[in-house]
Amino acid sequence: MxxxxxxxxxxxxxxxxxxxxxxxxxxxxxxxxxxxxxxxxxxxxxxxxxxxxxxxxxxxxxxxxxxxxxxxxxxxxxxxxxxxxxxxxxxxxxxxxxxxxxxxxxxxxxxxxxxxxxxxxxxxxxxxxxxxxxxxxxxxxxxxxxxxxxxxxxxxxxxxxxxxxxxxxxxxxxxxxxxDGTYDPDKKPVQMVSRGDGVVRVYDLQSLQKRGQIHCNGEARAVSLRSPGVVFTGDASGEVRVVKWMPRAEAGV
Missing domain, CATH: 2.130.10.10 (YVTN repeat-like/Quinoprotein amine dehydrogenase)
Known part of the structure; x- marks a missing residue:
């Protein structure tokens, strides 16, 4: 540009x-x-x-x-x-x-x-x-x-x-x-909350009970949930992280 x-x-x-x-x-x-x-x-x-x-x-x-x-x-x-x-x-x-x-x-x-x-x-x-x-x-x-x-x-x-x-x-x-919001593999609604400390936390909607977290190398200003079953994060270090959802019995995210 x-x-x-x-x-x-x-x-x-x-x-x-x-x-x-x-x-x-x-x-x-x-x-x-x-x-x-x-x-x-x-x-x-x-x-x-x-x-x-x-x-x-x-x-x-x-x-x-x-x-x-x-x-x-x-x-x-x-x-x-x-x-x-x-x-x-x-x-x-x-x-x-x-x-x-x-x-x-x-x-x-x-x-x-x-x-x-x-x-x-x-x-x-x-x-x-x-x-x-x-x-x-x-x-x-x-x-x-x-x-x-x-x-x-x-x-x-x-x-x-x-x-x-x-x-x-x-x-x-x-x-x-x-x-941002999405659904987990069990079709349960979840919310992603990206914090300034580089942690993206995962919560149940609407209770906001914690489900898991994603650690990034710095502030993750970009979080994309547009691909089913996958979470993309982009952080202050320039790193793009790809995280795959797993069944609840195995892992939160």
């Missing part, structure tokens, strides 16, 4: 999408075609990218703005749809679920945006430091932070689905870099 630092990365088949300063660039893996998506200000780093439904692409920037594009498969392009404004600090994380976009900020706040009306419908004073990662899981929203906590949110009883309250707080005692 001639623009310098690649701050975020995602994919929407057949495109690889990268966030750089002042741009979102899409690279076609088959033809080599390169697109530069309009939106982010020239001086702003694109700090977060999200694709969940193979149709919409979201990008969050240093100035707190979120941009949304829709993939146009017939033209092999991305059409600009909307910009969401309201955060006062840089975007740190994004997640999507049930027609809602969730955005986590460097100031620890989380906003919920209705994708149909494109309005902010809920603002949570969620964490004391940056909301490093968000995860939508069934009826829950999970958030992690540099303050060392992982919080599980759910809708308040007899209230709107977007009126969230804290269901459980888990203290890691170390700043949390990333979280």
């Amino acid at each position: 001639q623009e310098g630092e690649v701050a975020s990365l995602t994919s929407i088949d057949p495109w690889v999408v990268v966030g750089v300063r002042g741009a979102v660039k899409a690279l076609h893996t088959g033809t080599g075609k390169e697109l530069r998506l309009r939106g982010p200000a020239a001086s702003m780093l694109v700090t977060a990218l999200l694709v969940e439904d193979d149709e919409h692409l979201f990008a969050g920037t240093e100035d707190g703005v979120i941009y949304m594009w829709r993939m146009n498969r017939s033209r092999q392009s991305f059409d600009e749809v909307a910009a969401f404004r309201g955060h006062e600090k840089a975007l740190a994380s994004l997640a999507q679920g049930k027609g809602t976009l969730y955005s986590g900020s460097a100031d620890g706040s989380i906003r919920a945006w209705d994708l149909e009306s494109r309005r902010c419908v809920c603002t949570l004073a969620a964490h004391a430091a940056a909301a490093t990662a968000l995860l939508c899981w069934e009826q829950f929203l999970l958030s992690s932070s540099d303050d060392g906590t992982v919080k599980v949110w759910r809708a308040k009883p007899d209230r709107d689905d977007l009126d969230l309250e804290v269901h459980y707080v888990h203290d890691e005692g170390e700043h949390v870099v990333a979280i």
Whole structure:
């Protein structure tokens, strides 16, 4: 990338999408075609990218703005749809679920945006430091932070689905870099929590009881669970670690 630092990365088949300063660039893996998506200000780093439904692409920037594009498969392009404004600090994380976009900020706040009306419908004073990662899981929203906590949110009883309250707080005692969810070989839901000390811990969802851990050579900012039965981690030392799930009777992970 001639623009310098690649701050975020995602994919929407057949495109690889990268966030750089002042741009979102899409690279076609088959033809080599390169697109530069309009939106982010020239001086702003694109700090977060999200694709969940193979149709919409979201990008969050240093100035707190979120941009949304829709993939146009017939033209092999991305059409600009909307910009969401309201955060006062840089975007740190994004997640999507049930027609809602969730955005986590460097100031620890989380906003919920209705994708149909494109309005902010809920603002949570969620964490004391940056909301490093968000995860939508069934009826829950999970958030992690540099303050060392992982919080599980759910809708308040007899209230709107977007009126969230804290269901459980888990203290890691170390700043949390990333979280993600998957299923173990027994089809049980589990959560991966990557900590600043280079340990990726594995927990049962929703109890957050510890199942195991992966030791990395430094902070593991990249954790991929997209290949069934395998966990990939990328850490501060430059090492990529590949970990295979085993049946519970033999080992946790």
